[in-house]
Amino acid sequence: MKYLTSGETHGEALTAIIDGLPSNLFIDVDFINNELKRRQSGYGRGGRMEIEKDTVHILGGVRNNLTIGAPLCMVIKNRDYENWKDRDIPVITRPRPGHADLSGAIKYNQRDMRNILERASARETAARVSVGAVAKLLLKNFGIEVKSNILEIGGEKNKDEWHNLIDEAKNDGDTLGGIIEVTVEGVPIGLGSHTQWDRKLDALLAYSVMSVQAIKGVEFGMGFMAARSKGSSIHDEIYYDGKFLRKTNNAGGIEGGISNGMPIVIRAAMKPIPTLRKPLKSVDINTKEEIKAVYERSDVTAVEAASVVLEAVCAWTIADEMTKKFGGDSLSEMMDNFNMYKKRVEEY
Numbered sequence: 118m119k120y121l122t123s124g125e126t127h128g129e130a131l132t133a134i135i136d137g138l139p140s141n142l143f144i145d146v147d148f149i150n151n152e153l154k155r156r157q158s159g160y161g162r163g164g165r166m167e168i169e170k171d172t173v174h175i176l177g178g179v180r181n182n183l184t185i186g187a188p189l190c191m192v193i194k195n196r197d198y199e200n201w202k203d204r205d206i207p208v209i210t211r212p213r214p215g216h217a218d219l220s221g222a223i224k225y226n227q228r229d230m231r232n233i234l235e236r237a238s239a240r241e242t243a244a245r246v247s248v249g250a251v252a253k254l255l256l257k258n259f260g261i262e263v264k265s266n267i268l269e270i271g272g273e274k275n276k277d278e279w280h281n282l283i284d285e286a287k288n289d290g291d292t293l294g295g296i297i298e299v300t301v302e303g304v305p306i307g308l309g310s311h312t313q314w315d316r317k318l319d320a321l322l323a324y325s326v327m328s329v330q331a332i333k334g335v336e337f338g339m340g341f342m343a344a345r346s347k348g349s350s351i352h353d354e355i356y357y358d359g360k361f362l363r364k365t366n367n368a369g370g371i372e373g374g375i376s377n378g379m380p381i382v383i384r385a386a387m388k389p390i391p392t393l394r395k396p397l398k399s400v401d402i403n404t405k406e407e408i409k410a411v412y413e414r415s416d417v418t419a420v421e422a423a424s425v426v427l428e429a430v431c432a433w434t435i436a437d438e439m440t441k442k443f444g445g446d447s448l449s450e451m452m453d454n455f456n457m458y459k460k461r462v463e464e465y
Contacts, residue, residue, distance in 0.1 A: 118437045122244035124193075125235035127201040131193045131244040135251060137440065138178070140186035140447045142255055149173050149250040152425065153193070156246045159421025161283040161293070170196065173247050186446060191247050195240075206231065210402045211411040215391030218411075222402065230402070230411075239330040239419065242426040249429020252436035258448060259439065259455055261303040263432040265424040268384070270295040287417045290395030294331065294387045295420035299427050301370070301381040301435055305455075306462055308376040308438040317374025318381075318438060325430040326385050329423065334386035338369025353379070360463065383431065387423050390415055 118137035124130055153171035171193050178189030209230040212218035221233030253263060268274065271282045271293035286293050309318025319337050326335045343351050353363040363379055370381035392415035399410040416422075443458065445451035 118433075118440050120248050120433070122241060122248070124195075124241070124244065126195070126238035126240035127197060127235060128195060129198050129202075130195055131241065133191045133244040133248050135178070135189040135191075135248060138184050138186070138189055138251070138255070139440070139445055139451050140184050142184040142251075142258075142448050144175065144179050144182055144184060144189075144251065145254055146173060146175065146182075148254065149191075149247055152246050152250040152253070152429070153243060156243060156422050156425040159419065160280055161287070161418035161420075162416045162422065171243050189251065191244075191251075193243050193247060209234070209411050210404075211396075211399050211408055212402065213391050213393075213410040213413075214397045214399060215388070219402070228402070234413065237330070239422075239426075242330065242422075242429075245329075245433075246426055246429045249426075249432045252429070252432040255436045255448075256303075256432060256439065258452060259303065259305075261301065261435060261439075263299065263301050263428045263435070265428045266298045266300070267420055267424055268296040268298050270418060270420050283417050290393055292389040292391075292393060292416070293418040293420070294389040295418065295423075297385050297387060297420065297424045297427055299326075299383045299385070299424075299431050301383075301431060304370065304376045304378070304381055304435060305459065306376060306378040307458070308435065308442055309371070309374045311373040311375055318376055318434075319369075319371045319374060321438070322371075322381070322383060322431060322434050325434045326383060326427060329385075329426050329430060331387050331390065331419075331423065332385050332427075333388045336369075336384050337371055338382055339367045340369075340384060343367065361465075381431075381435075383427075385423075385427055387420055390417075390419060 118135065120133055120135045122133045124132055150172050157171060174192045176190040176192055178184055178187045212230060217233055217237035218230040221237060222230045227233060270279045273279060273282055283293060310316040323335045326332055339351055351367045353365045353368050356362050366379045370376060370379040392413050394412060396410040396412055399408055401408050443451045443454040445454055
């Protein structure tokens with residue numbers, strides 16, 4: 118499978134096209150809209166969330182709520198577009214440290230960094246959440262579930278402190294990041310491969326996770342702690358009780374680039390949002406004078422939203438690997454292949 122997204126943060130709409138879905142997959146629009154609603158939630162979000170009420174409109178690839186094997190096209194309208202389309206929008210020449218503004222302007226030869234930040238904005242992730250929701254609908258047929266949990270915000274693990282930390286950061290004109298854990302349960306043994314670098318499941322998931330705006334680190338299972346441990350204390354011993362099993366999951370469900378049947382556990386580090394109400398030092402790209410960076414309406418923290426986005430991109434990667442392993446033009450064909458494989462694994 119593959120997908121593309123298009124659209125800008127203050128453009129008319131965001132769009133997504135998915136190609137390669139099996140036919141006869143039930144598309145639950147209410148479920149997709151609920152995922153979009155989850156993405157808009159969270160303490161510390163900005164004023165944009167009071168404007169947007171994201172819902173998806175399906176333009177093609179579905180009939181009577183079932184996919185037909187053709188590309189699936191989805192559109193999410195930007196309500197804020199009506200507030201921007203007739204405005205005299207100033208040219209942006211003051212790049213924000215930590216954002217794509219300067220590098221993108223140089224790369225694409227733009228003198229107005231609005232042309233960069235409009236697409237680099239995390240608003241784009243609304244389209245990817247809709248794509249991930251479709252992937253979740255596919256995975257549900259195989260008993261696979263993707264969940265997330267926030268472990269830290271602003272370096273604090275105690276959830277009872279998070280609102281206070283966010284309020285303090287807001288009062289200071291600052292922002293906060295955090296650490297998010299994604300767990301994928303029900304994944305069969307055998308997704309991914311050891312045979313080529315670009316087929317390793319952990320590499321593919323890491324790619325997806327790192328593609329999300331503001332994510333700067335990723336680890337699986339014990340992750341970096343494994344580097345500080347002895348092998349005898351961290352490798353998951355193998356047992357047999359009618360089937361192969363492990364009593365620990367330090368590997369995070371992936372060994373040698375292949376899923377091993379245990380839950381896949383991924384943790385991602387999200388940096389603080391680079392748009393600050395008290396901007397950092399920057400340089401005007403025209404005058405070359407030192408100046409404060411531009412301020413765009415933004416969140417204090419979007420860790421909760423990012424957790425939903427990370428679920429989406431991980432769900433997509435697993436769903437894509439499922440179609441590679443059990444591929445069929447229809448869902449029933451794919452499920453037949455899956456059930457035959459599952460029986461073989463049980464008899465191994």
